[in-house]
Amino acid sequence: MPETSSFYGIVISMYPGDHNPPHFHVRYNEYRAIIDIESEIVTGEMPNRALKFVFEWLDLHRDEIMDNWNKLQKGIAIVKIKPLE
Secondary structure: OOEEEEEOOEEEEOOOOOOOOOEEEEEEOOEEEEEEOOOOOEEEEOOHHHHHHHHHHHHHHHHHHHHHHHHHHOOOOOOOOOOOO
């Protein structure tokens, strides 16, 4: 799974050719979640503090995240996205 970004122990990844709707996978310690990029619906479990950081990152980089999603759907390599600082 290509790692898109990581910050504060949170790892954001996206799978090539993954199913719609556009989303990304989040890992934080033993927690796992999937975040829908457009609706921001969360599937899985993640501590609130970690989710706060993920949504802050999503708000800052939504266009880049969607660009990566579209690249992966076409079999094109993604680019790393700047972590939350």
